[in-house]
Amino acid sequence: MLDNKKIAEVIKRLKVAMRHLPDPSVTLVGKKFKSPFLVLISCLLSLRTKDTTTLPVCEKLFAGIKTIDGFLNTPVKELEKLIYPVGFYKTKARRIHEICYDLKHRFDGKVPDDLDQLLTLKGVGRKTANLVLTEGFGKLGVCVDTHVHRISNRLGYVKTKNPHETEFALRKKLPTRYWIEYNALLVTWGQNVCKPISPLCSMCPVNRICERHNVDVSR
Numbered sequence: 556m557l558d559n560k561k562i563a564e565v566i567k568r569l570k571v572a573m574r575h576l577p578d579p580s581v582t583l584v585g586k587k588f589k590s591p592f593l594v595l596i597s598c599l600l601s602l603r604t605k606d607t608t609t610l611p612v613c614e615k616l617f618a619g620i621k622t623i624d625g626f627l628n629t630p631v632k633e634l635e636k637l638i639y640p641v642g643f644y645k646t647k648a649r650r651i652h653e654i655c656y657d658l659k660h661r662f663d664g665k666v667p668d669d670l671d672q673l674l675t676l677k678g679v680g681r682k683t684a685n686l687v688l689t690e691g692f693g694k695l696g697v698c699v700d701t702h703v704h705r706i707s708n709r710l711g712y713v714k715t716k717n718p719h720e721t722e723f724a725l726r727k728k729l730p731t732r733y734w735i736e737y738n739a740l741l742v743t744w745g746q747n748v749c750k751p752i753s754p755l756c757s758m759c760p761v762n763r764i765c766e767r768h769n770v771d772v773s774r
């Protein structure tokens with residue numbers, strides 16, 4: 556198993572290698588708009604949708620609507636059109652309205668900066684809640700999506716069966732100074748190099764450290 560000295564080296568090398576690669580869409584929204592609310596909306600839009608689709612939709616949408624009331628004043632049917640072609644756009648338009656209503660009436664118009672409270676919002680799971688904390692508030696959280704789960708296991712840093720287990724394994728093992736950046740690093744790495752099928756190990760700067768668990772085919 557990879558120890559914390561080795562994961563520190565992995566993170567250092569990935570940060571250098573990633574300088575020329577774009578951040579994930581939610582990270583970009585966080586940096587550009589500095590709004591936990593818009594990070595939350597972009598997280599919802601990004602679920603089961605590629606970043607190349609999510610980002611242009613967010614840019615266009617947030618140019619016109621930036622507030623809870625702005626979304627509530629936009630009819631669901633209109634919102635559907637605005638967020639098309641993100642995946643499940645009809646369900647997401649309805650869900651965004653429900654969440655905005657909840658934020659306005661239960662949370663005084665503010666996105667809570669607490670994991671347990673975020674999880675009480677309909678349609679908000681651990682991945683979204685953790686990402687709102689890290690990218691929206693700059694607070695500690697461990698957001699594990701399919702890329703983070705897959706790469707953490709390939710590296711040999713954790714040995715887990717699903718993203719839920721990975722989150723709790725990382726919470727125990729990963730030093731807190733890496734919690735905020737770990738998600739964006741591994742998501743970008745997973746989209747570009749350590750792909751689900753046939754990762755590009757021959758050009759990977761951590762291929763001498765990585766234990767390459769469950770990697771049968773690589774390039």
Ligand code: SF4
Pocket residue numbers: 706709710748749750754755756759760761762763765766767770773
């Ligand atoms: S060496 Fe291969 S499996 Fe390991 S992190 Fe790099 S691309 Fe992924």
